[in-house]
Amino acid sequence: MPTPCSIDGLIRKASLYLNDECVSRIKAAFEFGAQAHQGQTRKAGGDYIWHPVAVAEILAEMQLDQESIIAAILHDVVEDTPYTKEDIIERFGENVAEIVDGVTKLGKLAFENPQEAQAENFRKMILAMARDIRVILIKLADRLHNMRTLGVMRPDKQRRIAHETLDIYAPIAARLGINAIRIELEDLGFKAMHPLRFAVLESAVKKARGNRKEVIEQITETLENRLKQEKIPARVVGREKHLYSLYKKMKNKRQSFSEILDIFAFRIIVNTADECYRTLGAVHSLYKPLPYRFKDYIAIPKSNGYQSLHTALFGPYGVHLEVQIRTETMQEVSEHGIAAHWQYKDGRQNGEHALSAVEVRAQEWVKNLLEIQQSAGNSLDFLENVKIDLFPDVIYVFTPKGDIITLPKGATPVDFAYAVHTNIGHATVACRIDKQLVPLRTPLESGKTIHIIKGKEAQPNPAWLNFVTTAKARSQIRHFLKNQTAGAANSLGKKLLTKALRTYNMAYDGLTELIRLEIADALKLQNWDDLLAEIGLGNRMAGLVAKQIHDLLLGADDAVPSKPVSADAPLAISGTEGMVIHFANCCHPIPGDSIVGFISTEKGLVIHRNECHNVKKIKNQPEKMLDVNWEKEQHATYLAEIQLEVKNQRGALATIANEIAKNKTDIERVRSEDKDKTYSVMNFVIAVHDRTHLAQIMRVLKRVPIVEKIQRV
Known part of the structure; x- marks a missing residue:
């Protein structure tokens, strides 16, 4: 059973960065919340108020502003007590009330099934995020505390909540760059979903840690000495992959535990971006880099604002090293993502601040979700589309003007077109990648320049739904x-x-x-x-x-x-x-x-x-x-099927297809099979304007020497 948190712990953490007036408002929020939840208890034990306080404490650890802390304390008041949104406005202001309302579920509305209720609540949360991104920060902290206390639930309910966490909330934390919360959500979700696998892997990591300790210490010392020689102030830390990350890597790459543990990972923290690149040169002079394994996320940040240099090296004793090089600021963004930009700063009142690059990207993502929400048929469709959009692996491609577009791995030119603008997506007819004409289903690669060719009368093709990967493209086509x-x-x-x-x-x-x-x-x-x-x-x-x-x-x-x-x-x-x-x-x-x-x-x-x-x-x-x-006037084309008996000889199919193409007729489908040793039967489905057009094509084909018989099916 979890240890109940106390208001003293929250106040102590808040006092480290908030002034006395802000701390007093947090105390007032606690007193109001405690009174509102009086008599309510949790399955994990203890008064209910300790859950919202624990959520607030998670946010205080990230040094979020006072409105976020107060809203976290009150986030269940409107849903679970007689108090209303107006009561919160009166006591704590409209901003806090709006955040609380955004986190609050839809209530006791009738839904056909639990999935529909979950999807509709998720849609409401996304709409609230568009007004204030702090809604999702509180929701993530709320989910994290619920996962920490999940052990009191029935096993089937644990698995359902864990599945939802791994499916939705951990990817959202990743999308917003909040890796500290993402990692804990993933490990807790993994533990609830697969308790035996978790226990086995945890035990194996503990056992291996002792054997690796000496090697890690030696490499750390070597790296520190090399950086001292270059007069680069830095701290070097050996890092360990978290359990869910190890499990996914073993599962996806079908590698054994020992194969993955052969890779030693280090993080080097320096003061400036310039020192990041100097450090890269220093470690490359120390250990030989592996080809094609260098990534510069400082020049081109990830879509969630993450910045770092990644390189892989041939280390001592035949081991491979993974090294990440970043500044203290980049480290803060890596841990807390967009939450780092809601942290309290002197002079900031009520969460007001200039938008950072990370926040701009987050708002663009939320705006994209709103477009998907507006075009989705229902809440379940919307939820599925958002799941599609929560891709961890991304590529970076360029518009002809040099603008960078971030897309999920496997995205196609159609996804690119819709990412630029919906109207461009609708009008797409062809694509050039680095000036070469390619099919619209071609997977894009990082670094390529994409040029979309548009048509005045063009419109989306239903077949595009078979290969597009982004939620925006899929929802707009539908x-x-x-x-x-x-x-x-x-x-x-x-x-x-x-x-x-x-x-x-x-x-x-x-x-x-x-x-x-x-x-x-x-x-x-x-x-x-x-x-x-x-x-x-x-x-x-x-x-x-x-x-x-x-x-x-x-x-x-x-x-x-x-x-x-x-x-x-x-x-x-x-x-x-x-x-x-x-x-x-x-x-x-x-x-x-x-x-x-x-x-x-x-x-x-x-x-x-x-x-x-x-x-x-x-x-x-x-x-x-x-x-x-x-109707007398016909401008469309229609499909017709013809069957030919053709002499068996090399290139017979190509000969017939070539004759059809000469008549400016498209072949939709073709099927060929041997009738006997002498003849083959070929069926072509072709596009024609009318019976006259079809008759012309059949007359042309009849004159081909290898054609013995032709008829319409």
């Missing part, structure tokens, strides 16, 4: 396609309803705005557009809706046109309706074919050729059948 689908569904729904209304001698244009609102309300929909979209997506049958409208308006003169209209005219298909009209893959209809439509609740309107064998099956559902034809 958002665009969803909106495109909604617009297309609305347009198709209007066409279908117009046709269905003719059966009742009614005209679509005869429905006034007032009548449409009444109909939508009667059908329990928010507005008329929702009704049209429902029809277009196949979720409601146009014929049934037309009958409902007729019954509702029976006797209403303004709903009946002055002259009869024909109900026989088929629906005209242009091929540009978007994603709610699908052309069946079984028969590949193209303009000129006799066609029929089928309303599907999954795909909207599906178009088949009349002679398709699947049409016989769906004719059993006449209420879902629809007469359709082609």
Whole structure:
């Protein structure tokens, strides 16, 4: 059971850097919090107030400002006691109240499952972060104390909380550069998720530590002496990888414990950036560097503000050394990340301060999260997108103007385009990397210059979702396609309803705005557009809706046109309706074919050729059948499948593909198999404008000497 913290410990730590007035406000916050939580206890034992005090003490150790400390003490008051946000505003000001409100969960709202509740609370926290980044600092400290006292929970609950910690909170701490909290969260999460593995690894590290001690001391002394010779004041510390880091490395690289422990790690702390580079030269003259293992995070900091020089060396006794070189300021940022820039400074009042480079990056990240939140379909989608975005490994690429763009490892030109601007992403058609044209799915590498080629009529391709890696790219593509689908569904729904209304001698244009609102309300929909979209997506049958409208308006003169209209005219298909009209893959209809439509609740309107064998099956559902034809003006391309019998000879497939390409026709798919020793059967799915265009291509292919037979499938 954890030892209860005391207010004395918090006051002692706060007094080291805060003035008497600030400390008095912290004491007042404690008294108010203790009164609010009176009678409440924790599962870990003791009065509940000791949990928020422990959270505040974690923040005091990082020397955060007084508002952060006070908000930490009060962070559960609004959620768990009768006091309200207004009570906190009255006593401690609006800033503190806003932070507390940001940390507070949504409360007792009804959710379908715990995952949805977690996701919605996470969304609320991100929105609060956008207003004040200190919300997440308190939330991380809150999670850290909960992880420290996790042992009193049931094993299944321990694993659930630990999984959430490793999945969300530790990566957020990493993203904001707060490594001190990240490391402890990861080790505590690892211990709760895999207690046996943790115990075995902890025991092995303790055993190995004694054997390595002499080597570490000798290398440390050698490095210190070399730096004294160069007159560089520095401190050298041997560092040890934390247990979760060791476990991940063993698991990902499939290395044994002894292989990983062969690497000795050191950190050298100096005074200035200039001394960092001089130190690098000194250690390289002492031990030979390993090729391709040097990284300069001082010139190009990580996205969370981390700065350091990293190098790997051939050390004595055949061991490998990993050395990090940084200044004291860089060390502080490495440990506390953005929290280092909320630390109390003389002259700073109420947390006001000029934005640092780290804070600017953090705010850019939060702004990016807000864009993802706005385009996400629901809270669960948003949470999954954020998980995708919490990448530990990053690359650095350049725009043509020389600006640096940070992306996760494995990112593609499409991810780059969306990182620059959403509109650039939407308009992307091609990409040049260092002036070389490359496919859009090409993984990017650090140091490359990326040039995106845009098209005026371009729009996102659904296939991009198969290879993009960033949450922003994924969410913006989905958002665009969803909106495109909604617009297309609305347009198709209007066409279908117009046709269905003719059966009742009614005209679509005869429905006034007032009548449409009444109909939508009667059908329990928010507005008329929702009704049209429902029809277009196949979720409601146009014929049934037309009958409902007729019954509702029976006797209403303004709903009946002055002259009869024909109900026989088929629906005209242009091929540009978007994603709610699908052309069946079984028969590949193209303009000129006799066609029929089928309303599907999954795909909207599906178009088949009349002679398709699947049409016989769906004719059993006449209420879902629809007469359709082609509009006279066609500008789209359609897929058609042709089958060829070709003589077996070397290069036969290339010969046919080349002939198709000469006709400026794209090949979507190709399949080839041997019919016998003499002939092969090849199936090509190609893009054509209509039956005339297809006939021209088939005539050209028929004249190829190796083609014995050709037919449309």
